[in-house]
Amino acid sequence: MAFKTIKRPKISIGERFYLKALLGGLVITMKHLVLSIIGKSRSKKELGGSGIGVTMQYPEYRWDKHLPEYYRGYPVLVKGEDGRERCVSCQLCEFICPARAITIKPGEVPADSQWNKVEKAPVEFEIDMLRCIYCGMCQEACPEQAIFMSQGYLLTPTDKKAGVHNKAKLYELGGTKQGLVNKWNAYK
Amino acid sequence: MIDSILSFCDSVLSNQYWFFIITLLIKLVICFAITIAFIPISVLIERRVASFIQDRVGPNRVGIPATIFKRFGMKADLPFVKALDYFGLPHDGRIANICRYFRLDKDIPLLGLLQPAVDGGKLFLKQDFTPPFVRRFYFWVAPMLVLAPPLMTAAVIPFAGDLETPYGNINMVVANLSIGPLWIFAISSLSVYGLVLAGWSSNSKFPLIGGIRSSAQMISYEISMGLSIIPLLMIYSELNLSNIVQYQADNGWLLLPFWGEGLTVERWVLLIPIVISFIIFLTSVFAETNRTPFDMSECETDLVGGYHTEYSSMKFAQFFMGEYAAMIVGSSLVITLFLGGWSIGFGIDGWLLDNCGNWISTILQLIFYVLKLAAFAFFFVWVRWTVPRFRYDQVMKLGWLVFFELAVINIFITAAILYFIK
Amino acid sequence: MSEETSKLPKDIAAAEGKVNVQINGTWYQFPRGMRIIDACKSVGVHVPTFCYHPKLAIAGSCRMCLVEQGMPPRLAPGQAPSYDAQGYQHIQWMPRPIIACANTVCENMGIKTNSPLAEEVRAGVLEFLLANHPLDCPICDQAGECKLQEFSNDYGKLKGRYTESKTKKGKNLSVGPNINLDQERCVLCGRCIRFMRDIAKDPVLSFSQRGTHNAVTIYPGRELDHPYSMNVVDLCPVGALTSKDFRFKMRVWFLKETKSIDVNCGTGTNITIWSREEQVYRLTPRQNDEVNSCWMPDEHRLNYRFINSPQRIPQPVIRTDINAPHRASTWEPSFSALAEAIKRVPADQIAIIASGRMTNEELYMTRLLAEQIGTKHVDIVSRVKESDGMLISADRNPNTTGAQVILGLENPGSQLEMIRDGVQRGKIKAILCLGEDLTSPEAGFKAQDFENLNYLFVMDHTASDTARAADLVLPGVSFAEKFGTMINVTGRIQRLNKAIEPIGYAKDDWTILQSITKALGSNSPAMNAVSSMDILSLIGQEYAALENINWGRVGDCGLQVLETGVTIPLIEQEKNPQG
CATH class of the missing domain: 3.30.70.3270 (Alpha-Beta Plaits)
Structure with a gap:
């Protein structure tokens, strides 16, 4: 069969307020923010990031050979x-x-x-x-x-x-x- | 000479009308400086925080001297030397040395703080394009109608405590109305006209849908917003925002009752309806300002740019500024109603007044107010880059089926609590 | 027994002169003697074909229309036929297919177009046709409307097994002033040969060589220069014969087709206008068995370039003083200036020269304008030349019949001389010239005649000497830019459809006339019309000859409304081949 029926997960009343999910999301973004500021973004080294975050400083450095x-x-x-x-x-x-x-x-x-x-x-x-x-x-x-x-x-x-x-x-x-x-x- | 000037000032300030007018003007300047200055600052916060959240750098390229030498090539190509060559100047001549003294030979990025200024300049210089077949008058009026209401509502929000001067008591609010919240709701709901007019006059389908969406959404959330603060007004028994903040400064912020009267059991019982009110009010402010989880009216994925699709240059910037101004006014309202407005809290206000004098305490309160505002702007941005956009039907369902009912029930809960504890 | 047999389908059909045929498992009734291919087409079963054309003799050369066919088994002497429950005999399928174009239907015949055999033979024929076919599709003008492309996509194997070198033949040969021949692309259907032999009666094309070198060629020393030669381009199912005029202009899949009629003569040949982005690229004939069969004269086919020519007038042009140069104007001031100028001249000194090239709707508005002014000097310029004995009629105006009906002219062109005299003797001081060049030989005005006039108004789509002398020129539109109807020489009303938007600020002619009449103070119901369809309905209420006419009733192929007694030679010939 070309398609598969996926059952929607049952969510409890507690989850239905989405408060936990919302706060969890806020924590994740805050974690990224803090890590960026202290210069420890994930996979910064592999992606050749410079300074804050993983950004490659474009006109000076280029991605061409990749x-x-x-x-x-x-x-x-x-x-x-x-x-x-x-x-x-x-x-x-x-x-x-x-x-x-x-x-x-x-x-x-x-x-x-x-x-x-x-x-x-x-x-x-x-x-x-x-x-x-x-x-x-x-x-x-x-x-x-x-x-x-x-x-x-x-x-x-x-x-x-x-x-x-x-x-x-x-x-x-x-x-x-x-x-x-x-x-x-x-x-x- | 100085004496005569001082005596002139003294005589002018002693006249109560002149005193009123002069203080009003100063207050106006402070109030609008805060609101207007916060627009570019919150834009910067927005871009910077967003980029940090996404592991990027964000705006960092603009520096002094505004990357003017960039046209001569990249950093590695020694643009300063090239610039000197271009004008035929010796590399270690006097002019070159003067330039070096003022650090013109390299960019000073200043953390990208110049970005908002340069962005503004760019918006002024962009082509102001009015598409054919738009309804020209409304097309021009709409951006003004979006920007003006938030700036007007800022007038009733107190930004510091009272200042006692020899000439009289200065109330640190532009218009000390006794109907503060009502004024804010009345005026801020006008900005929906701007959005609808922009959508309609653009003579294009996406703006029209955006305008209609925003009007439906803003009117829906205005109801729960208005109902959600009724419990607060019942607790404060007051509509004057200055008095509300003063009450919080004396007796503990509404959400953090840690001093004064706030240590009583009644206040802690009352926290239940207050927290409910806070959540509803905060969410409604997000919806009212068309910020991200609720930015249905300019949702790019289905509406291109929403009501401002056809706008460019400063007319677009006015919508942009209107959104941020609304965000700032909304934050200041949340701060004023729930988080003690200008008050520093923990009883420090009273202590400062007693020990350090009136001026210092007022200035500290102003600074504290601005800090709270900045923190709230950060919160807005934080939420924006965390919570995904709702679907339109979800937005309407949340407004009408959850918040509206919850706000009404909350009024009764508060009334019941107040009946038993007072 | 006899009662039962009389109820059999074959007898029921025979009573009406029909036969029963089973096509792809379903039984139908067709008239006796009908071709299998026509029978299939009439019930919506598509049979691919190259050489078959309904207007040409049958050749049966392409073998593309092979179908599987079956008949009841031949009975042994004395054996009685047996019938199944529906009353049909058992069909015994033939082991080999037959061509559908050269065979006729007969009683109890079975046809299969989708059987494995039919599909396999079609694929086989296509493979043979493609064996030597060049890979020219990217540069071939026929790509997009090429039957070989379509069929190889629908029925072919889409993969060649032929690895040998292809046979080389002549490419890009000029065979006539308008035609290019590419022998490699040819599928040897012979449609062009049959057209030139039977319809054009100028047999200059033929097959030459044999086997794989077989090719269409032109007789040595001759050219394909018959006035109807470009019809072979339409006939050619592939890109072998292509038009030099349309060569590499535009790919056909970009072009929008608009059904319209030819306005170069009174026949009103049905055409299709092919346009893209407000540019007309070509005209092709459209089948109408009462008017033009499937053909069209080359001269008319190529007369479309004026539509997008730089000579077109893009906006109103006005001259306020005799010696002042023309300057561009806008519509509203032009209308009021014209209305004032008309009011200054006495009504009997105004002449309106309309055109037989105008549509009925425009002529109706002209009549209203003449009534509003109150002048009786209304006529058209008549253009009578010689008929070519095929499709080009003697009357070179497309709507003379319409002008006779709408303007009530007994003898079109008879007043023109009087008007010309009047101008020369100073009796007529203003001329409203609608869609005509008065300096043309047909109208016979001289340039100095215009000096006698106080006012000369011209409404035309293209700059002419008359327009250069005019005090006011309002730009109308060409036939490709407007809706309207015309009545051809045989009295058939036919529709023009709008293919492109008017050039520049030009306006539909009837709206210009409407605005002028309105500016003169008319309150006729036509002043409220918003489209030429509205005006056609008004015409239908007013004229007995065109009673109850409306846009929908006219239809794509027109409607015979009058009996003029004029016939179209080619159609007569087609209807009575012997005579």
């Missing part, structure tokens, strides 16, 4: 080993994007291009990072392995326009990715 492989930073566009821009502007990421952060203007690959076999490429590809919620659905929806969630998280736009990443910026952030499937080969 970032897990599956960490979802800002989305980027990548180029393949052959230098081809992998995005073919199928607009599936635009469709799946729950925050509607992606806007793509599709266009044609010029006939004299080395990659005119692909026919289609984005003219403009914008991700509004003020809307992006870093869910990674674009990466999952992408049939061309073109959009990836990077490990980057340092984004500080100073105005709203700078918060919108255009195609050039996305490729600059993404760079080249190795070991992707080369679908648009001669035998496709």
